[in-house]
Amino acid sequence: MLNLRPVKLMPVREQAAASLREAIISQSIKQGEMLTLESTAKALGISVTPVREAFQILARDGLIELAQNRGAVVLGMSPKNIREHYEIRAALEAEACRLVCEKGADLSEIERCVSHLVSSGAENYGDLNQSFHYNIWLASGNTRLVNMLSELWNGLSMGLRTTKNEYARKSQAEHEVIFSMLKASDADGASRAMRGHILRSMEDMLTRYK
Amino acid sequence: MLNLRPVKLMPVREQAAASLREAIISQSIKQGEMLTLESTAKALGISVTPVREAFQILARDGLIELAQNRGAVVLGMSPKNIREHYEIRAALEAEACRLVCEKGADLSEIERCVSHLVSSGAENYGDLNQSFHYNIWLASGNTRLVNMLSELWNGLSMGLRTTKNEYARKSQAEHEVIFSMLKASDADGASRAMRGHILRSMEDMLTRYK
DNA sequence: ATGAGAAAAATTGTATCCATTCTTGCCCAT
DNA sequence: ATGGGCAAGAATGGATACAATTTTTCTCAT
Numbered sequence: 140m141l142n143l144r145p146v147k148l149m150p151v152r153e154q155a156a157a158s159l160r161e162a163i164i165s166q167s168i169k170q171g172e173m174l175t176l177e178s179t180a181k182a183l184g185i186s187v188t189p190v191r192e193a194f195q196i197l198a199r200d201g202l203i204e205l206a207q208n209r210g211a212v213v214l215g216m217s218p219k220n221i222r223e224h225y226e227i228r229a230a231l232e233a234e235a236c237r238l239v240c241e242k243g244a245d246l247s248e249i250e251r252c253v254s255h256l257v258s259s260g261a262e263n264y265g266d267l268n269q270s271f272h273y274n275i276w277l278a279s280g281n282t283r284l285v286n287m288l289s290e291l292w293n294g295l296s297m298g299l300r301t302t303k304n305e306y307a308r309k310s311q312a313e314h315e316v317i318f319s320m321l322k323a324s325d326a327d328g329a330s331r332a333m334r335g336h337i338l339r340s341m342e343d344m345l346t347r348y349k
Numbered sequence: 350m351l352n353l354r355p356v357k358l359m360p361v362r363e364q365a366a367a368s369l370r371e372a373i374i375s376q377s378i379k380q381g382e383m384l385t386l387e388s389t390a391k392a393l394g395i396s397v398t399p400v401r402e403a404f405q406i407l408a409r410d411g412l413i414e415l416a417q418n419r420g421a422v423v424l425g426m427s428p429k430n431i432r433e434h435y436e437i438r439a440a441l442e443a444e445a446c447r448l449v450c451e452k453g454a455d456l457s458e459i460e461r462c463v464s465h466l467v468s469s470g471a472e473n474y475g476d477l478n479q480s481f482h483y484n485i486w487l488a489s490g491n492t493r494l495v496n497m498l499s500e501l502w503n504g505l506s507m508g509l510r511t512t513k514n515e516y517a518r519k520s521q522a523e524h525e526v527i528f529s530m531l532k533a534s535d536a537d538g539a540s541r542a543m544r545g546h547i548l549r550s551m552e553d554m555l556t557r558y559k
Numbered sequence: 560a561t562g563a564g565a566a567a568a569a570t571t572g573t574a575t576c577c578a579t580t581c582t583t584g585c586c587c588a589t
Numbered sequence: 590a591t592g593g594g595c596a597a598g599a600a601t602g603g604a605t606a607c608a609a610t611t612t613t614t615c616t617c618a619t
Contacts, residue, residue: 150602150603151602151603152602152603175568175569175570176569176570177569185603185604186603186604186605187604187605188398188602188603188604188605189602189603189604191402191570191571192401192402192405195402195405199409201493207360207570207571207611208569208570208571208610208611208612209569209570209611209612209613210569210570222491223491223492223493223494224493226444226448226491226494227441227444227491227493227494227497229444230440230441230443230444231437231440231441233440234436234437234439234440238436281432281433281436281437282433283411283433283434283437284433284436284437287437287497360571360572361571361572362571362572385599385600385601386600386601387600395572395573396572396573396574397573397574398571398572398573398574399571399572399573401601401602416581417580417581417601417602418579418580418581418600418601418602419580419581419582419600419601420600420601560619561618561619562617562618562619563616563617563618563619564615564616564617564618565614565615565616565617566613566614566615566616567612567613567614567615568611568612568613568614569610569611569612569613570609570610570611570612571608571609571610571611572607572608572609572610573606573607573608573609574605574606574607574608575604575605575606575607576603576604576605576606577602577603577604577605578601578602578603578604579600579601579602579603580599580600580601580602581598581599581600581601582597582598582599582600583596583597583598583599584595584596584597584598585594585595585596585597586593586594586595586596587592587593587594587595588591588592588593588594589590589591589592589593
């Protein structure tokens with residue numbers, strides 16, 4: 140039998156949401172712009188039904204705002220926006236670290252990410268960074284926490300991802316500290332380290348954005 | 350002109366979601382039951398489009414699960430479910446306390462809730478308890494955090510709310526401790542106290558459910 | 560100019576229709 | 590008798606058309 144990539148991987152509403160998300164984050168759709176159902180559907184080559192659902196997904200991710208009978212306005216990055224995003228992520232990821240320690244979860248995947256991050260250069264730092272965080276979420280054993288953090292990661296604030304070497308080095312060092320504390324099952328230390336890591340990333344993002 | 354209550358307060362999809370939420374939490378729709386679009390739409394007296402959107406809201410709240418092309422199954426309370434809910438809430442509400450302290454927010458509304466909780470009996474404890482927590486979220490100044498916690502509060506685990514006097518007393522004492530730490534701007538203390546308060550509530554819920 | 564009111568445009572909800580997919584149950588071959 | 594496969598049925602996912610409401614804009618009379 141032929142081995143072909145399936146035509147349909149996800150529901151159309153999610154493809155639409157992904158496409159719009161990318162456009163908003165890359166700022167090819169500008170802040171404050173008004174999205175109408177019909178024009179968006181036409182631009183995506185689909186009907187309005189899945190577009191309506193995609194709008195709700197994006198609203199949940201904080202990329203657009205839905206007003207009663209008035210449609211969707213594209214939200215932009217703002218300092219307040221960034222702050223809110225990172226404050227929540229700091230709390231949740233710190234909790235994930237705490238849970239990993241308390242449950243004595245398997246750390247092999249996390250370790251793999253840390254060492255990969257060491258060996259490879261900074262060019263694909265973004266993916267490795269995400270893997271490191273994601274595997275911690277997974278190891279926490281709280282599937283709902285994984286869902287919430289995944290949604291946050293899709294949000295606006297993660298849009299402008301840095302590839303600067305300087306940032307990658309600093310971040311890598313912090314990842315190693317976090318991992319060592321996880322390995323030592325130091326719940327307080329690991330969660331505090333993760334919290335600090337994320338809040339410092341927030342400051343980086345804020346200054347870069349400003 | 351006549352002064353009448355508007356017939357339509359919220360979008361139909363949200364009314365539908367609210368109606369289904371209530372039915373699921375009160376267990377008039379049982380765990381594991383399969384909800385079909387058509388029958389649900391007929392039962393609610395609306396068409397299927399807003400029902401589909403309501404299903405997605407409920408799935409986000411963790412009350413149902415949507416399977417590809419197979420509809421919605423009603424989820425039940427499980428220990429894992431409860432744990433995940435409270436772990437996340439503990440992290441977020443502790444963060445809210447931290448933010449309240451760091452930002453030096455206005456505490457008057459929160460104080461009002463604490464003293465109301467003192468003066469009135471335990472009969473309307475549920476509402477007062479919610480007000481206390483809600484006003485802390487608000488005072489954090491993080492609107493996204495408010496949204497996320499509101500969604501969590503709508504979830505399954507909050508369904509069986511206790512009115513037992515014993516619990517209300519214990520909880521009230523903890524609320525007072527939390528408030529005093531907020532007033533002293535002790536971010537670490539307040540967040541730790543809130544965290545403990547919620548995790549203890551979790552234990553109560555787990556033993557009661559078991 | 561200003562304000563009332565009509566007209567246009569967009570969302571929200573309704574009603575069908577079709578394609579795809581998942582389940583179920585039956586039939587048949589072994 | 591049992592297990593695999595096939596067909597029928599049901600339900601979702603999406604498309605399309607339309608009615609109803611609301612918002613915005615534009616016009617026109619005062």
